[in-house]
Structure formats: structure tokens, C-alpha cells
Amino acid sequence: xxxxxxxxxxxxxxxxxxxxxxxxxxxxxxxxxxxxxxxxxxxxxxxxxxxxxxxxxxxxxxxxxxxxxxxxxxxxxxxxxxxxxxxxxxxxxxxxxxxxxxxxxxxxxxxxxxxxxxxxxxxxxxxxxxxxxxxxxxxxxxxxxxxxxxxxxxxxxxxxxxxxxxxxxxxxxxxxxxxxxxxxxxxxxxxxxxxxxxxxxxxxxxxxxxxxxxxxxxxxxxxxxxxxxxxxxxxxxxxxxxxxxxxxxxxxxxxxxxxxxxxxxxxxxxxxxxxxxxxxxxxxxxxxxxxxxxxxxxxxxxxxxxxxxxxxxxxxxxxxxxxxxxxxxxxxxxxxxxxxxxxxxxxxxxxxxxxxx
Amino acid sequence: xxxxxxxxxxxxxxxxxxxxxxxxxxxxxxxxxxxxxxxxxxxxxxxxxxxxxxxxxxxxxxxxxxxxxxxxxxxxxxxxxxxxxxxxxxxxxxxxxxxxxxxxxxxxxxxxxxxxxxxxxxxxxxxxxxxxxxxxxxxxxxxxxxxxxxxxxxxxxxxxxxxxxxxxxxxxxxxxxxxxxxxxxxxxxxxxxxxxxxxxxxxxxxxxxxxxxxxxxxxxxxxxxxxxxxxxxxxxxxxxxxxxxxxxxxxxxxxxxxxx
Numbered sequence: 334x335x336x337x338x339x340x341x342x343x344x345x346x347x348x349x350x351x352x353x354x355x356x357x358x359x360x361x362x363x364x365x366x367x368x369x370x371x372x373x374x375x376x377x378x379x380x381x382x383x384x385x386x387x388x389x390x391x392x393x394x395x396x397x398x399x400x401x402x403x404x405x406x407x408x409x410x411x412x413x414x415x416x417x418x419x420x421x422x423x424x425x426x427x428x429x430x431x432x433x434x435x436x437x438x439x440x441x442x443x444x445x446x447x448x449x450x451x452x453x454x455x456x457x458x459x460x461x462x463x464x465x466x467x468x469x470x471x472x473x474x475x476x477x478x479x480x481x482x483x484x485x486x487x488x489x490x491x492x493x494x495x496x497x498x499x500x501x502x503x504x505x506x507x508x509x510x511x512x513x514x515x516x517x518x519x520x521x522x523x524x525x526x527x528x529x530x531x532x533x534x535x536x537x538x539x540x541x542x543x544x545x546x547x548x549x550x551x552x553x554x555x556x557x558x559x560x561x562x563x564x565x566x567x568x569x570x571x572x573x574x575x576x577x578x579x580x581x582x583x584x585x586x587x588x589x590x591x592x593x594x595x596x597x598x599x600x601x602x603x604x605x606x607x608x609x610x611x612x613x614x615x616x617x618x619x620x621x622x623x624x625x626x627x628x629x630x631x632x633x634x635x636x637x638x639x640x641x642x643x644x645x646x647x648x649x650x651x652x653x654x655x656x657x658x659x660x661x662x663x664x665x666x667x668x669x670x671x672x673x674x675x676x677x678x679x680x681x682x683x684x685x686x687x688x689x690x
Numbered sequence: 691x692x693x694x695x696x697x698x699x700x701x702x703x704x705x706x707x708x709x710x711x712x713x714x715x716x717x718x719x720x721x722x723x724x725x726x727x728x729x730x731x732x733x734x735x736x737x738x739x740x741x742x743x744x745x746x747x748x749x750x751x752x753x754x755x756x757x758x759x760x761x762x763x764x765x766x767x768x769x770x771x772x773x774x775x776x777x778x779x780x781x782x783x784x785x786x787x788x789x790x791x792x793x794x795x796x797x798x799x800x801x802x803x804x805x806x807x808x809x810x811x812x813x814x815x816x817x818x819x820x821x822x823x824x825x826x827x828x829x830x831x832x833x834x835x836x837x838x839x840x841x842x843x844x845x846x847x848x849x850x851x852x853x854x855x856x857x858x859x860x861x862x863x864x865x866x867x868x869x870x871x872x873x874x875x876x877x878x879x880x881x882x883x884x885x886x887x888x889x890x891x892x893x894x895x896x897x898x899x900x901x902x903x904x905x906x907x908x909x910x911x912x913x914x915x916x917x918x919x920x921x922x923x924x925x926x927x928x929x930x931x932x933x934x935x936x937x938x939x940x941x942x943x944x945x946x947x948x949x950x
Contacts, residue, residue, distance in 0.1 A: 379822040453826060555832035557923045563832055564843075570819040570830040601741035601756075645741075648756055648845040648860035651922040 361506030363390035368450055371529025373537050373572045381450035381524065387467060387517045389524060392504035395689070397522025399500065400515060402688040405490050407434050407480035414473065414519070415688065417443045421681040423613035424526060429624035433478040440590065442624030445617050447528040447680065448610065454577045459606045459622040460592045461579060470519040471512060484512040491515070526686060528612050529572065531677040537569060543674065550671025553664045560636070560658070560668055564649050565608045574612050574675055579605040580647040583640035583657075584621060592622065594645075604645050615676035629672060633665050719797035720894050724765070726783045726791050727902045727945055728758070735905060737785045743847060743858060748910035751917050753848040753861070755905070759784040760842035761829070763811050763882070765793065767803040767890070780811065782827060798892055805890045805899065809938055810841030810882030816867055835925050836869035836878035844908065848917045861921035863908065865938070868931035881935040885942045902945035908937050 366389045368381050383389055400406065401414045417431040418424045426443035433439065441459055449457075455465055463469035473479045474487060491497040491510045502508045504518060535541035543551065553560040555568060565582075567574040579593045581604045588594075594603035606622045620626040626635065637660040640646075640653045652658050660668065680686075728735040730745040735755065743754040765778040777796045784790045810816075816838035819825060829839050842865040847858035868879045890899060909915035913933040924930045 377825050557925050570825045571828050576828040
């Protein structure tokens with residue numbers, strides 16, 4: 334108790350001694366919140382990274398949640414973030430290309446936005462074009478083929494809604510709504526989107542057993558001579574099921590989308606995309622940056638016999654000359670069963686993630 | 691007592707956070723920094739040299755590097771009285787991450803020391819899943835291959851003599867603790883490598899130490915490495931792991947005059 338008081342006292346002290354509180358409202362005292370870290374994550378992973386200038390607060394998260402479902406962020410008031418990041422689709426979109434407000438389809442498949450607080454590489458989007466979550470969330474609002482709005486317009490729209498004026502005041506101590514604060518609130522909410530309750534998580538905790546087929550599939554996944562998936566997609570020791578890094582996994586001989594290379598301009602990075610997490614595949618079809626595969630069978634066939642060579646192909650795609658590792662039908666079925674054990678069926682129904690508006 | 695001390699420390703924090711108190715107390719300890727440098731034959735290698743087939747190994751194979759990450763553990767300075775100071779339990783060096791290429795939080799009294807470190811983890815420290823940062827970096831070795839962590843991932847492309855440069859072959863030279871009988875009943879053998887870098891003198895002021903990895907040595911000495919035969923799936927290959935361990939003995943050295 335005493336320690337808690339001391340701690341708060343010191344926090345205050347730091348704020349008082351360094352801050353310049355012009356716009357602070359008098360009653361501004363948001364409640365600090367910690368991310369609900371799944372047991373498997375706290376055993377195996379570093380604590381989530383929260384930027385010092387955007388700590389999680391109850392008020393900030395609640396505001397972010399309202400904004401995530403707010404159709405008024407789009408120019409014609411029809412599309413919210415959740416329109417392309419649907420809770421019941423693993424916070425991604427089952428349409429190959431999401432459709433923006435002008436009816437124009439994008440050219441990439443939406444990304445599942447869960448466990449983002451553990452993306453310590455801080456590179457967002459398939460091509461790593463955003464360097465922080467706060468930066469990323471600014472973009473869809475003004476993207477011409479997404480929400481096609483302008484920030485001054487968003488600020489103005491929200492400013493005329495008394496509920497938002499109060500909510501911003503409670504969350505950030507100012508009733509002046511700005512794009513930075515919208516981004517901060519959205520980022521706070523997104524950091525609370527955590528998925529760690531798949532069958533496989535419970536298996537790691539000793540609370541579930543794998544079927545023999547799932548166990549065989551895990552062995553294929555971890556076998557250097559068969560799946561060899563673990564080098565890029567995590568393992569029982571890395572329950573993010575991604576390395577959050579960029580690779581060319583042998584999809585195309587020629588690239589229509591340069592991925593990371595389009596951002597860096599480095600030809601050695603042409604055709605590299607972020608390894609997606611393998612969590613929630615039951616909900617996140619279609620697969621790959623362009624949603625080219627409808628089913629997990631197609632994905633597995635790709636790695637087994639569909640690999641094609643291009644100059645930037647990842648050296649881990651070692652059997653590219655043969656098209657892949659040539660998995661047996663049994664291994665393929667097992668791999669699929671294992672991959673599905675990484676899906677978290679409680680995610681969509683988490684009451685904290687529902688539309689509050 | 692403890693709480694009182696904590697309170698005082700906390701009181702001081704805000705001041706430290708805001709003003710820069712130049713501390714003119716005489717410091718007994720002086721900062722020491724270890725930089726990890728890399729070379730292939732005589733050429734310095736960093737991330738900007740990656741991806742181009744421009745190196746030739748002892749076997750005569752032309753190759754490129756696309757990825758190089760490795761684990762250093764037990765970095766210690768032993769002074770002349772034989773007192774050993776462990777300055778780092780482990781460190782993952784990743785050439786694609788600039789901030790991983792140095793250890794820069796060392797403070798030691800000036801004097802003469804012996805500097806030692808280890809490539810990879812010893813058996814005692816190579817326990818599966820216990821290092822959260824390494825788990826998040828997907829540095830683990832699957833249980834069927836002995837568990838624990840990788841020592842090194844060196845990857846790239848190579849040309850066989852007579853090969854066209856358009857479609858080079860791929861290699862993944864991964865070192866781990868050697869494993870026999872991969873599978874549930876495997877047995878693991880410590881193939882980490884002690885690196886004795888010899889005498890170092892730390893002087894008052896800042897001391898900077900360069901440790902150089904001679905990447906070419908992994909392919910050369912004593913085992914000439916034929917990438918056409920040994921290019922992938924090496925983790926479960928006990929013989930290859932033992933050869934890598936032998937080749938690793940001469941890979942690291944102090945680079946005395948590489949600074950500035």
C-alpha cells in the first residue's frame with residue numbers, strides 16, 4: 334500500500350517537474366491499465382512494449398474502442414476500421430481485397446490485428462511501411478481506397494459530437510480533438526487485442542491434449558527436413574507464431590507487388606513480406622499478402638510443391654529446385670490439423686472487443 | 691530501511707530525468723564498449739554488403755550472405771588477481787539490427803584483464819524456452835533437435851562452379867549444440883566454443899574493444915567446406931555440427947586497429 338502511494342507520488346512528481354500542462358483539464362486522472370497477458374505469453378515472452386508517451390488507460394482504451402467502430406472516420410460515414418478488421422474474422426477480412434468507401438478494392442489482403450503489442454520490431458503492414466502503431470493507424474483514414482477522408486474533417490466531425498469531446502477530455506485531459514490523439518486512442522485499443530487462448534496454448538499449459546494427428550503435424554512443422562516452418566513462424570517457445578520479420582517465401586517468379594522493397598528501394602528486398610502469425614487461421618482466410626489462397630490445403634501445397642525461384646527467395650526455401658519439400662498426404666493432413674489448433678475460438682466473443690457504439 | 695532507501699532513490703529520479711547533473715565525482719569505474727565486427731577474407735562485412743555474391747570461400751565457392759545472427763554468452767573480464775567479472779550473460783548479434791552490434795553498458799576499473807566469451811550456450815545454460823527475448827526472436831531449437839537455442843544462423847546463396855548467377859543455390863549454415871539420434875530420444879552434446887581474446891588493457895576514459903568474426907573461417911579451417919554437399923538441414927546433422935565446431939575455433943579474434 335505504502336509503496337503504491339509512493340509510486341503514484343513519484344509519478345506525479347515526474348509529471349510536475351517536467352511537464353508543461355497548458356491544456357490539462359482539472360479533473361484529468363485516467364486510470365492506468367495493464368494488458369491482460371495470457372499465461373503462455375507471460376511464461377515465454379518479454380512484457381509487451383507500450384510507448385512511454387502513450388500509456389494504456391481505461392479511458393483511452395474505451396475511446397479507442399469507440400473510434401475503432403466509428404463509421405464517421407470515413408468520408409461518407411459508412412466504413413469503420415472494424416469493417417476491414419472484423420472480430421469474427423480474426424480481426425482481418427475474409428474478402429480477398431477489402432473494399433473502400435468508393436467501392437474500389439485494395440490490392441492486399443487485410444491483416445489480423447492481434448498481439449500487436451508484442452511486435453517489438455515495430456514494423457507494420459505487409460511491407461513494413463509504418464514504423465509504429467501510432468503512425469500506422471493514421472493512414473487508413475486518409476487512404477484513398479480505404480476511408481478516403483481528411484484529418485481536418487475527422488477532427489471537425491468528432492469535435493461536434495459531445496460524447497467524443499467528453500471522452501477525449503477524460504482520456505487525454507484536453508477537449509481539443511487532434512489526429513495525434515485519435516491515433517493514440519486507437520493504438521491503445523489495438524494493443525489490448527490479445528489472442529492467447531487457442532487449444533495449443535492450453536496444451537502448453539497442460540490443460541488440453543493434442544490429437545495424434547495434431548501431434549504429427551507439430552512434428553512436421555518442427556522438422557527441418559519436412560515443414561521447417563519454425564524458422565519463420567515461431568514454435569511452442571514463441572507463441573506469437575511469427576518472427577515479425579520479412580521474407581520471400583517463393584510465391585512468384587516476377588513481382589507485381591514489391592513489398593518491403595517498395596518501401597526501402599533495395600532490390601535485395603523486392604518481394605519480401607512480413608511473416609503473418611499463424612494464429613486464428615480458421616478465421617483469417619484467404620491467405621498471403623494478396624489473399625491468393627482460399628484454403629490451408631492450398632497454402633500447404635505451396636510449401637510442399639509450389640515454390641518458385643526468384644532472386645530474393647529466402648534461403649530457408651531450400652528445396653525450391655524441386656518445388657518444395659514434397660510432403661506426403663498424411664503429413665499435409667497432419668500439418669493442417671496442427672495449424673488449426675492455433676486458432677483461438679474465444680477471440681471474437683471477448684466482451685471487451687465488441688462494438689460499444 | 692529498504693523502503694527508506696527506495697524512497698530516496700525515487701525522490702532523486704525526477705531530478706535526474708529533467709536536468710543533466712554533470713557528475714564530477716571521481717569515477718573509479720570507466721566505460722568499456724565491445725563492438726562486434728565481421729570480415730570475409732580481408733573485406734569488412736556489414737549489412738550493406740549482404741545479398742551480393744561477392745565472396746569466395748576456401749573451397750572456391752562464390753557466395754553471398756543474406757542473414758547472420760549469432761549468440762555470444764558469458765562475456766567476462768578477469769583481472770590480474772584472478773577475479774572474474776561477468777559483464778553479459780548472453781547477447782544475440784544480428785547484422786541486420788544496428789543496435790545489436792555492441793555491448794556498451796560495461797563499467798570496470800582501469801587495469802589489465804583477460805577477456806573471454808563464448809560462442810553459443812553451454813549445456814548448463816542452453817535450457818529450452820527460458821530466455822523471453824530469444825523466444826520472441828524465434829531463436830529456439832525444436833525439442834526433437836535437442837531443444838535450447840541456436841548458436842548461429844548464417845544464410846545466403848552460392849554458385850557451383852559453372853553455375854549461372856541467375857539461379858544460385860541456397861545455404862543455411864545453422865549451428866546448434868550437436869544432436870545425435872534426432873527425435874524424442876535424442877542426446878545433445880555441447881559444441882559451444884570458448885573464445886579467449888587474451889590481454890586487454892582498460893585505461894581511464896573510454897575503452898573500446900573490437901571483436902572480429904572471420905566469417906571465411908567457418909568454411910575453411912580445418913574442414914574445407916563443400917557447400918554443394920553441406921548447404922541445408924544441418925541442424926540434425928551431427929557430423930556437420932562437429933565440423934562446424936572445429937572450424938569455429940579460429941573464427942574470432944581481437945581486431946586491434948579497426949577502430950576509427
